[in-house]
Amino acid sequence: MSFTVNARKITLSLLIGSSSLMLFACGSSGSDSSAPAPVAPPAPPPATPPSSGASDTNELIKVNQLGFYPASQKIAIVPDNGATEFSVLNSDGVSVLDGELSQANTWDMDGRSVRMADFSALSTSGTYTIEVDGVSASNPFSISSDVYSDAHDTVLKAYYFNRASTALDAQYAGDWQRPTAHPDTQVLVHASAASEQRPEGFVLSSPKGWYDAGDYNKYIVNSGISTYTLLAAYENYSDFYQTRSLNIPESDNALPDIIDEILWNLTWMQTMQDPNDGGVYHKLTTLNFEGAVMPHEATAQRYVVQKSTSAALNFAAVSAQASRIFSSIDSLSALSSELQSAALSAWQWAQQNPDVPYIQPSDVFTGRYDDTNFNDEFSWAAVELFLLTEDTQFLDQYLSLNVPATTPSWPQVGTLGMLSLLNNGKELLSEAQYANVQDKVLGFANQILAEQGNAYQVGMTRSDLIWGSNSNGLNKAIVLLHAAQHTSGDAKPYVDAAVNFVDYVLGRNPTDYSYVTGLGSKPPLDIHHRQSYADNVAAPVPGFVAGGAQPGQQDNCSYPSSQPARSYLDDWCSYSTNEITINWNAPMVYMLAAMESAN
Template identity: 50%
Template structure:
């Protein structure tokens, strides 16, 4: 998503509040103060040694280091401490320590909150090396904020940490009471965001998909800082279960890192693991290997749209701790003077409820809704078998319409209210005059407007409504009349756009009041017209729309300002039904040519082994670029069944979920180090520490337009900060979430062996469609499944021999007699799988699936 710069006053407020917040999210000591003599100088009031009679620890500074003297005979659960003002480390639950020792031992770190509870978990430990050199050690407290022992057991408040304690050889390592009686030195101690910045910008470590890998899929990690060319995988008992060799070192241009790849694709044992490499002091974040590693994030990414719903309360039954009161009823929306038309005077009111909040703000934009809704509908059209049973726990889950279609419909019904019934044009957006502050929807009560119609918004609307008519026609009983309403609205909008081909949205021309929210302005509508024409043709099969499709341009990565390829995807997917009415091979090849660019970069052009980075891509909303690249790659895989495209698509999912320069899982509520402070008003204002889940943040952006403090680097792939003020890298947006939902559902469906769609390549055209030549008629086939032959009952007289195709559109020769009423076809030459039979009659065609078993 690209919007005009935020209002300056709001920007200053956000930056100021972020500065205050950053001051309370991390601290540390690098001991850069002189200490001399045999005992040096006192470490300072922040450092506390034990005060027992047999003092177990003594601390002093010497040569910009903290010297720690340990005595034996001390208690093995008491340590020396570092105390500070309360800090919030919820989004960075980390401690990093640099230690030099000539003796090996075990160190445990406890964090203590303002109420005296401590994280006395037994596994917050590291083995300290005895090589006499400084080494970095990272203590990860993710999921470990709980007092396990003592009388004050319960949750430790990660937002109010006031002290950390270091314990050498705690109970169970060298034995009860043995202690540790040697000296060691510490060069730095960091906690929270200070610790995170050292591991992120230093880039030493292991970066991988923090969610998990498919049992039969590729599995790769990026290693930076390894001292040898090997790696191991350990299970939850820390037992080595796999060993492998690292690739040769290569430099990733976008981060400047020198990295190696750990490929463990042939390790297929389901379970939970961590990866380790020599020279890397800490194991990777945990990951799983299973048959369904993307199931949870697939559901979360679609459920993210529910959390963006306007005009409705989100009860705890569906929203959990993120429940909230209703806001923006939008039933009294004012016609802005720029939107005046016959029958709709300036200042008059219309009702335009529902829809999704666009991004971190509370406005609703037709342009961005267009590509977002298309992508969710495409996910269902392409992989309906998977989505038919995907339960999202939303208010509509009890009905017989798939949840993903229910969620999309919540926005489609809003979009329908944005069309002027008098002429068919569509308002550009529904908006406040200015952005709201960091308040909840129920507290945001600025006047709302619909503003000027635009050609771009109207064509986007026409495309989505034509697509909606095609898909929702499958549910005439559950949603009576919806498909007809959608196709009528699509045609009326398209006709308006043809008559008004150059109505640009120029926000600075809007006055009384001026509008300062997101613009979504565009200065060329050729791609929008081609997309709308392609969707209308795919749904109606009317040649008048086919003639308006631009087939001379090459495919390009989809985005709200470049929607041309969306139409190609719809036509290519429905290529069997469209048959001779479109050049399907030509269209497929356009998409495959684009996919080749991403696949080749994945295979040979990326030190990180990912498709992301082909042609740059580290700008605004870079994560959506990675997701849309995968969407293109999945199309190529579906057309060709070449697994190299699928592997490239998966690599970008790995990138989004952790195999990236900053080591973040970019989806809120997911991963061990996940984005938790998005630029998202609900997450900022709801008082709930975890961010609203299932939302994809924008990702690394070398532009850093917000000037937010805390960016670890200016390198493109490292230009990311998990902060509310970073709207250029950490905002969320529906057009970013939609391709994430598509690719995670598609890949999960493919690896789980689910058929791409039980309704592939069939089009139920609404009754009002003019000039339709396809008649959806059921073809009775038996037996089905079949082994060597089938009987096909002709629903009408056919004018050509039957055609059998696989789900990729590949045609197979037919043998048998098709002149009789019941056609007998020989299947002995067909392999096991799913196929289509297409019968052509004088008035149209019918298509039906059948299964061959061997």
């Protein structure tokens, strides 16, 4: 099986088918007027000793609720009641595979004794369940050669449902249709963003973009990693996207739908740059979070707030990346040139203003996305500008910063540049320089492999189980796929480990939930998402990845457990585990595209 990256076939010897900083999202705390303040994560509670008696039969066998490719690894996690055997049953209730469970083990993030069922030998397409004596059967799942095709489109289309400045018409949005909201053509410059050319109260137009999360504001920093990841998905798996239709208003044009969706946000991002100096406003927001109302009912005045170094560098990186990718699309060649100029202008502003953190004004109470260390942002932007222009001044800056490889997240973006270099920099770097990038990414990937030696076989550590934990796992998965594509050794362990994270998000986790709305037998039904809460539709907007389990419980809701991997609540109240954001969806889009492309 192979992955396609930059029009190169990289054959893998495997088959996938045929910080102390709390990483808050927008922190849109329901209808409250202020976001929660970052706090250090609490220490995990003591692990519960392994059980020796019968399991609670209300506990399900935990399995990916969508399914598997015929030749892929297939694992389920079984609550331990002393049973030692499992059976896989087809849709007629006939056992098609019997096997032995692993020895009992406990993940200290869960605290309960479980066993593992490995049914990778089953490759026949169909619908199945897993049964173990004394334990509730698993949710049904499929084995199919295109098992994630529809799921990918659902997760990507969630961005359409979060578009600002447009109506969602019934022919595209179905039950989730809504009127136009937030035209954002009369946005005011906040005092924190005032300049001589654009004083406080200056009116500007900044339409389009995606609502960032469960609230209705738009943030450059979080748009950075989100847009990058979608652009990377298109670039690395462009063949996969050529014929996919999401049923969005632009589906009939000549561009792939993922590019149309990216352009909706990228067009907005360009309006956030001050043409007078190249600086970029940190966010477009109301002063307070709006209540639990539909977008067209949220009518408070909106502002652009403060320019920041992180905003300028996120903007520069994404604009440069888009310029490079769009240069090969004839209809976007003019836009490509504009994006290059905008990226260089934002970079120059950041060079002149290298340490301007976002500081929340006293009258603004929406999400901060604040950061104080910009080495990773400079590193990422330098890489993207180097790949675009081939000017070695940008390479020199990247090399001088020497940032480590870490899990990609909105405040830690240095690894994004390394992944771009792996895919696009080999002909531009010296052999030693390219090897250094490989070593960093592979070194971090090997660390992730070492972290998956727990009862759930997933490389999630205590440091991952924070606000937005699911995106931490999915972004680790992206790193693992790059390691698989660029290792000189056996790629299969990296791919299997990457797939484990997708299995975790889709149901093979201690909560029994598939964490994606509309996908699986037990998806979230009450996400912290104003549109889903305030409309008259029982089901939430489909395709959104919930933040996931984490023990911070910053919203003070009533949780079923304090164990880190079980501290999840499917309730509007739980903005700390059940909110959605654009940066949590992006790595899921990437992973599903990669897996479908490899199949």
